[in-house]
Amino acid sequence: MKAAGPLDLNEGTLNALGYDLLRKGRDHDAVSVFALNVELFPEYANGFDSLGEAWLRVGNSKEARRAYEKALKLDPGLDSAKKALKELGKR
Numbered sequence: 001m002k003a004a005g006p007l008d009l010n011e012g013t014l015n016a017l018g019y020d021l022l023r024k025g026r027d028h029d030a031v032s033v034f035a036l037n038v039e040l041f042p043e044y045a046n047g048f049d050s051l052g053e054a055w056l057r058v059g060n061s062k063e064a065r066r067a068y069e070k071a072l073k074l075d076p077g078l079d080s081a082k083k084a085l086k087e088l089g090k091r
Contacts, residue, residue, distance in 0.1 A: 011041040015050050027057040038067075045075035052084055061088055 014037035021030035034051035041047055052067035065088050071081040 009040075011037055011044040011047055014040070015047060018050055018054065022054060022057060027054060030054045031058055038070075043074060045071045045078055045081075047071075048074065049078060049081045049084075052081065056084070064088065 014033055018030045018033040018037065021027070021033060031051070031054045034047060034054050037047040038044065038051055048067045048071035052064045052071065055061070055064035055067055065085065068081045068084045068088070071078050072085070075081075
């Protein structure tokens with residue numbers, strides 16, 4: 001994708017694309033985009049948080065938990081990941 005041209009490919013752009021796909025009900029595509037985001041930008045805590053959300057949407061709580069834990073490892077103050085893990089703990 002980076003070699004494709006003048007696209008400003010950054011973690012925010014990919015995250016926005018992932019959420020656009022979620023809004024359109026394309027949950028599995030969103031997982032793929034969020035997974036690419038964390039592969040390209042492995043220090044982006046919010047990317048892992050978003051990936052966790054997408055994993056939950058497709059019903060994979062194991063991968064969601066893993067993504068949220070990585071998000072918190074990168075940013076221990078990330079409230080959305082803390083809340084999600086708390087909810088996952090209730091299941």
